[in-house]
Amino acid sequence: MEVEKLSERYIAYTYKRQPIVLVKGHEMFVWDSRGKRYLDFVGGIAVCSLGHCHPALTRAICTQAKKLMHVSNLYYIQPQAELAALLARVAPKSIGKFFFCNSGAEAIESAFKLAIKHTNRQRIVAMEGSFHGRTAAAVGATWKASYRKPFEALIPKIFDFVPFNDLTAVERAIGEQTAAVIVEPIQGEGGVNVPSDDYLLGLRKLCDEHDVLLICDEIQTGMGRTGKWFACQHWGIEPDEITMAKALGGGFPIGCLGAKEEVMNSFSPGDHASTFGGNPLACVAAKAVLQTMQKLKLPQRAAKVGEYFKKRLEELADKHQCVQEIRGIGLILAMELTTKQAAEDAVVKARERGFLINCAANKVLRFVPPLIVKRKDIDSLVEALDKILAEVG
Numbered sequence: 001m002e003v004e005k006l007s008e009r010y011i012a013y014t015y016k017r018q019p020i021v022l023v024k025g026h027e028m029f030v031w032d033s034r035g036k037r038y039l040d041f042v043g044g045i046a047v048c049s050l051g052h053c054h055p056a057l058t059r060a061i062c063t064q065a066k067k068l069m070h071v072s073n074l075y076y077i078q079p080q081a082e083l084a085a086l087l088a089r090v091a092p093k094s095i096g097k098f099f100f101c102n103s104g105a106e107a108i109e110s111a112f113k114l115a116i117k118h119t120n121r122q123r124i125v126a127m128e129g130s131f132h133g134r135t136a137a138a139v140g141a142t143w144k145a146s147y148r149k150p151f152e153a154l155i156p157k158i159f160d161f162v163p164f165n166d167l168t169a170v171e172r173a174i175g176e177q178t179a180a181v182i183v184e185p186i187q188g189e190g191g192v193n194v195p196s197d198d199y200l201l202g203l204r205k206l207c208d209e210h211d212v213l214l215i216c217d218e219i220q221t222g223m224g225r226t227g228k229w230f231a232c233q234h235w236g237i238e239p240d241e242i243t244m245a246k247a248l249g250g251g252f253p254i255g256c257l258g259a260k261e262e263v264m265n266s267f268s269p270g271d272h273a274s275t276f277g278g279n280p281l282a283c284v285a286a287k288a289v290l291q292t293m294q295k296l297k298l299p300q301r302a303a304k305v306g307e308y309f310k311k312r313l314e315e316l317a318d319k320h321q322c323v324q325e326i327r328g329i330g331l332i333l334a335m336e337l338t339t340k341q342a343a344e345d346a347v348v349k350a351r352e353r354g355f356l357i358n359c360a361a362n363k364v365l366r367f368v369p370p371l372i373v374k375r376k377d378i379d380s381l382v383e384a385l386d387k388i389l390a391e392v393g
């Protein structure tokens with residue numbers, strides 16, 4: 001049975017899939033089962049930041065797989081401790097201790113549990129347009145009603161939503177029972193929404209004034225994507241908690257919650273745990289990712305190449321009426337089109353021409369390529385988009 005049929009027969013229908021089977025990857029390229037090559041501007045949705053199958057990452061995983069794949073957190077785990085020490089060096093200064101898990105949503109759940117335990121308060125302020133994952137509390141903090149509605153029975157009623165980029169609304173929403181405010185410094189799934197310059201600083205100030213924790217969800221924006229290790233560093237703010245996943249393992253599943261030491265110390269044995277969290281295999285993968293990013297100066301590279309990419313996208317916006325806006329920082333960029341149909345058609349036409357791009361928030365084309373993307377890759381995408389926009393517009 002071919003893969004499409006096997007999948008339809010046996011796999012839960014939770015994703016609308018493009019009609020290709022990707023079987024191989026190298027650097028910026030992936031190949032489908034028919035041998036067609038694509039330049040990948042999706043990168044597993046902001047995951048494969050070193051490109052596909054980077055030798056340092058592959059080597060680290062293969063070597064560790066022959067040595068020790070998994071032991072319980074009942075024992076000390078050397079790569080886990082080393083990874084935490086490495087992360088402490090690149091994370092915002094406030095972040096001193098780490099809890100490892102397996103996905104973004106799990107990192108978010110951990111962040112909420114920690115905030116509630118630390119403050120002994122029960123409510124969380126979240127943003128309209130947010131996306132924090134699909135498990136019960138993570139989806140509860142996620143804005144889109146259609147993601148939440150069918151599961152209301154499962155979702156804790158502890159979230160107060162306020163418009164993104166509105167400090168007055170946050171101040172109004174913070175109450176006696178507020179444990180934390182959660183924000184994506186740049187909203188990813190919400191359509192790459194960048195806040196105004198004073199927003200994150202204002203949030204930090206409000207949280208300090210009201211003795212409330214500030215959680216930065218950097219699952220999509222972290223690990224160098226925006227041109228700094230973490231997006232919140234663009235605004236010089238220090239969160240109390242920070243969540244990571246996606247690019248942390250470069251394709252190997254790992255999630256992480258970082259927190260101020262005194263905040264993380266509110267957890268004691270039994271409060272929280274994960275069988276696989278921070279196992280040797282995942283941690284050597286993340287260590288290899290971090291060390292390679294440092295060696296290749298990928299955050300700095302993302303800043304430079306991202307600036308070029310944005311400028312080229314702006315040229316297209318000037319030329320094509322169907323483009324409403326270009327936004328983003330570093331290598332998380334978006335082109336908002338006038339209609340959902342145009343955006344969906346553009347994704348299909350790009351794929352047919354050998355480019356993988358995706359759609360976020362209906363009519364937004366989102367570009368989150370590996371951080372190794374070259375100017376010539378960008379030029380060839382822009383050349384293709386020029387033709388595609390003329391067709392879909």
Ligand SMILES: Cc1ncc(COP(=O)(O)O)c(C=O)c1O
Nearest residue numbers: 103104105131132133188219220
């Ligand atoms: C900002 C943000 N938070 C949380 C998540 C959830 O991560 P995961 O899919 O690994 O559970 C995502 C995934 O897209 C995300 O972009």
